[in-house]
Amino acid sequence: MFINRKILTLDEFTIHQLRQFPTATGELSSLLRDIGLAAKRINVEVNKAGLVDILGDAGAVNVQGEDVKKLDVYANNQLMGVLQHGISCAGIGSEELDDIIVFNDDVSNNSKYVVTFDPLDGSGNIDVNISIGTIFGVYRRITAIGTPCEKQDFLQPGIRQVAAGYIVYGSSTMLVYATRRGVNGFTLDPAIGEFCLSHPDIKCPPSGKIYSVNHGNFFQYAEGVRKYIDGCQKKDKNTGGPYTQRYIGSMVADVHRNLIKGGIFMYPATTDKPNGKLRLMYECNPFAFIIEMAGGKATDGKNRILEIQPTDLHQRSPLFIGSSEMMHELENYLNA
Ligand code: AHG
Numbered sequence: 001m002f003i004n005r006k007i008l009t010l011d012e013f014t015i016h017q018l019r020q021f022p023t024a025t026g027e028l029s030s031l032l033r034d035i036g037l038a039a040k041r042i043n044v045e046v047n048k049a050g051l052v053d054i055l056g057d058a059g060a061v062n063v064q065g066e067d068v069k070k071l072d073v074y075a076n077n078q079l080m081g082v083l084q085h086g087i088s089c090a091g092i093g094s095e096e097l098d099d100i101i102v103f104n105d106d107v108s109n110n111s112k113y114v115v116t117f118d119p120l121d122g123s124g125n126i127d128v129n130i131s132i133g134t135i136f137g138v139y140r141r142i143t144a145i146g147t148p149c150e151k152q153d154f155l156q157p158g159i160r161q162v163a164a165g166y167i168v169y170g171s172s173t174m175l176v177y178a179t180r181r182g183v184n185g186f187t188l189d190p191a192i193g194e195f196c197l198s199h200p201d202i203k204c205p206p207s208g209k210i211y212s213v214n215h216g217n218f219f220q221y222a223e224g225v226r227k228y229i230d231g232c233q234k235k236d237k238n239t240g241g242p243y244t245q246r247y248i249g250s251m252v253a254d255v256h257r258n259l260i261k262g263g264i265f266m267y268p269a270t271t272d273k274p275n276g277k278l279r280l281m282y283e284c285n286p287f288a289f290i291i292e293m294a295g296g297k298a299t300d301g302k303n304r305i306l307e308i309q310p311t312d313l314h315q316r317s318p319l320f321i322g323s324s325e326m327m328h329e330l331e332n333y334l335n336a
Contacts, residue, residue: 007196007197007198008196008197009186009194009195009196009197010032010033010036010175010186010194010195010196010197011029011033011036011194013184013186013197014028014029014032014033015029017029017179017181025112027087027088027111027112027113028088028113028138028162028163028179030086030087030088031083031086031088031089031113031115031138031163032163032165032177034082034083034085034086034088034089035079035082035083035115035136035165035167035175036175036186036195037082038075038078038079038081038082038083038134039134039167039173039175039188039195040188040193040195041078042071042074042075042078042079042119042120042134042167042169043167043169043173043188045071045074045075046071046120046126046132046169047169049071049126049127049129050129071120071123071126072096072119072120072123073096075119075120075134076094076096076097076119076120078119079092079094079115079117079119079134079136080092080094080101083103083115084103084108086111087107087111088111088112088113089103089108089111089113089114089115090102090103090108090109090111090112090113090114090141090148090149090153091103091104091108091114091148091149091153091154092114092115092116092117093114093115093116093117093154093281093282093313094116094117094118094119094282095117095118095119095121095279095282095283095314096119099313100114100149100151100154100313102148102149102150103148103149104148109145109146109147109148109149110145110146111141111145112140112141112145113138113139113140113141113162114138114139114141114149114153114154115136115137115138115139116136116137116139116154116281116282116285116286117134117135117136117137117282118134118135118136118279118282118283119134120132120133120134121133121134121135121250121251121252121282121283122248122249122250122251122252122253124249125248125249125250130248130249130250130253131168131169131170131171131248131250131252131253132168132169132250132252132253133166133167133168133169133250133251133252133253133256134166134167134169134252135164135165135166135251135252135282135283135286135287136164136165136166136286137158137161137163137164137281137282137285137286137289138161138162138163138164139153139154139156139160139161139162140160140162141153142156151313154281154310154313155309155310155311155312155313156310157306157307157308157309157310158280158284158285158286158288158289158305158306158307158308159289159306159307161285161286161289161306162179162180163177163178163179163289164177164178164285164286164287164289164290165177165178165286165290166252166256166286166287166290167252168252168253168256170253170256172187172188173187173188174186174187174188174195174198174199174256175188175195176199176202176256176259176290177290178289178290178293178294179293180293182201182202182293182294183201183202183203183259183290183293183294184197184199184200184201184202185197185198185199185200185202186198186199187199199260202259202260202294203294203295204258204259204262204291204294204295204296204322204323204324205261205262205323206262206295206323206324206325207240207262207323207324207325207326208243208258208261208262208263208264208322208323208326209240209243209244209261209262209263210243210244210245210246210257210258210261210262210263210264211229211232211243211244211245211246211263211264211265211266211326212245212246212247212254212255212258212263212264212265212266213229213245213247213265213266213267213268214247214249214267215229215245215247217268217270220270220271220272221268221269221270222268222269222301222334224301224333224334224335224336225266225268225301225333225334227333227336228329228330228333228334231329231333232245233245243263246263251265251267251278251283251287255287255291255321255322258321258322258323259290259291259294259296262322262323262326263322263323263326264320264321264322264323264326264327264330265319265320265321265322266319266320266321266330267318267319268301268318268319268320269301269318273316275315275316275317275318276300276316276317276318276319277316278316278317278318278319279314279315279316279317280305280308280310280315280316280317281310281313281314281315283319284298284300284305284317284319284321285305285306287319287321288304288305288306288319288321289306291321291322292306295324296321296322296323296324296327297321297322297324297327297328298319298320298321298322298327299320299321299327299331300317300318300319300320301318301320301334302334305317305319305321
């Protein structure tokens with residue numbers, strides 16, 4: 001069998017990166033491996049989602065007898081489990097949980113990172129076979145190593161993330177993660193069960209043709225946002241408009257596409273949701289970090305997302321994110 005040894009697996013890649021830092025402890029590589037393992041397990045269940053009603057799950061046949069584990073709870077438990085058993089994480093914050101979980105055992109208390117995640121974003125799309133995803137952010141804790149982590153370790157501005165990433169469960173399954181050294185994408189090779197480096201050193205094109213927004217909320221958006229959206233639909237020799245509108249309703253898939261192809265994704269404030277819908281800690285911050293490391297921009301319409309000081313684990317924020325030149329154009333409308 002031909003094996004292409006030029007292709008690095010996720011583990012090989014992180015170890016190569018590690019070797020370039022003689023003082024590195026390997027905790028981050030280990031943490032990424034843990035997340036990769038959870039992602040593979042979640043992927044197996046996501047791929048079976050349509051079969052659950054036919055086959056049942058762990059003996060619990062559904063056909064409306066319910067009792068089948070919800071996939072987002074399953075995803076949450078997988079991530080929590082690998083991070084608790086690993087050597088790199090002192091505690092987690094999850095979109096699924098009201099409060100942080102402090103692991104508080106000897107190994108975890110001696111770990112230097114805490115992790116925030118949205119275990120299964122876009123879960124409303126599971127039933128209709130549309131891409132969904134997992135999003136995560138990694139922070140270096142600010143409390144002393146050797147003690148249990150605390151909420152203050154989590155309530156740090158996104159700029160303090162040391163890494164952030166996502167997994168998109170789509171036509172293929174991909175894990176993309178960013179550190180300050182850049183953004184790299186790995187595609188799951190189902191034949192060997194490994195994430196393989198398929199998209200090295202991802203850069204978000206400075207401009208693109210795609211804008212992504214929920215048009216159903218159009219009349220609830222602020223005037224500047226409405227004018228920008230109008231502008232996206234017009235012929236404009238400066239911007240290359242009109243743009244193409246693409247919005248799946250699964251942020252991971254929408255932002256992933258725009259990261260690769262160039263584009264802008266918006267979830268603005270609405271009159272019903274004055275702070276928007278997306279969560280700062282679990283959705284906005286990780287994506288803002290990834291996009292910025294790839295050369296793009298992310299704001300809440302006024303402030304750089306990564307500089308917002310969070311006050312609540314579950315706080316929401318409007319989000320505008322994407323290619324730098326398109327973001328600049330948007331800002332001209334918002335500031336007019
Ligand atoms: P959920 O996980 O509840 O399905 O929410 C998904 C998020 C995000 O991924 C997506 O972009 C956005 O909500 C879609 O919201 P609207 O349906 O309001 O546009």
